[in-house]
Amino acid sequence: MKTTPRGRFITFEGIDGAGKSTQIARLADALRARGLEVLRTREPGGTELGEKLRDLLLDMAMHVDTEAMLMFAARREHLAAVIEPALAAGAWVLSDRFTDATYAYQVGGHGLAAARCDALEAWVHPGFSPDLTFLFDLPSAVAAARVAATGADPDRFERERRDFFERVRAAYLERARREPGRFRVLDATRPPDGIAADVAAGLAEKAWL
């Protein structure tokens, strides 16, 4: 019996305003043009329950433990209902954020003990991590200016101060340093075409296509 090859799980990370969404859309189009099944999703969110949790998380002040547990609750649902079935069916799953974001925002930004995040990760997805993670890196001042330029009302995270985003950025870079095989760090201050070329190069290195 022929078995379907497992799909690929690619995540996109970075501080708010890094320009991930544009690049996720471009990569999804490029992969679909090659005949691949692609699923675009996001965290927190990706399921009906997850999107409700997202509304709460982006709006209401809460204890950092609560914040981390709700992020992982949404993630558990997302994995079970969306990510795992799609990968099993051979799709390429492109997720705007995953567990690295909890380490960066809750541990790095809000001071959650890393051991608590480790415990939640070990509960929710032991032994599972993205196949490839693109980290969109840029100074917080540049990112903040981009968020302000959208004119949209900032959410609870986007209202954080500059030093919060510098801690988040540092936490992301530290994770990338520890797992160089999984991460590809991109200079997100570059124009979109340049970043798209870097994303394509990151994929080419993996020789999956």
Ligand code: TMP
């Ligand atoms: P987004 O606006 O990029 O979709 O992300 C929503 C916000 O949620 C963003 O400010 C980062 C934050 N976030 C966390 O704090 N922890 C997490 O685990 C995830 C997935 C997102």
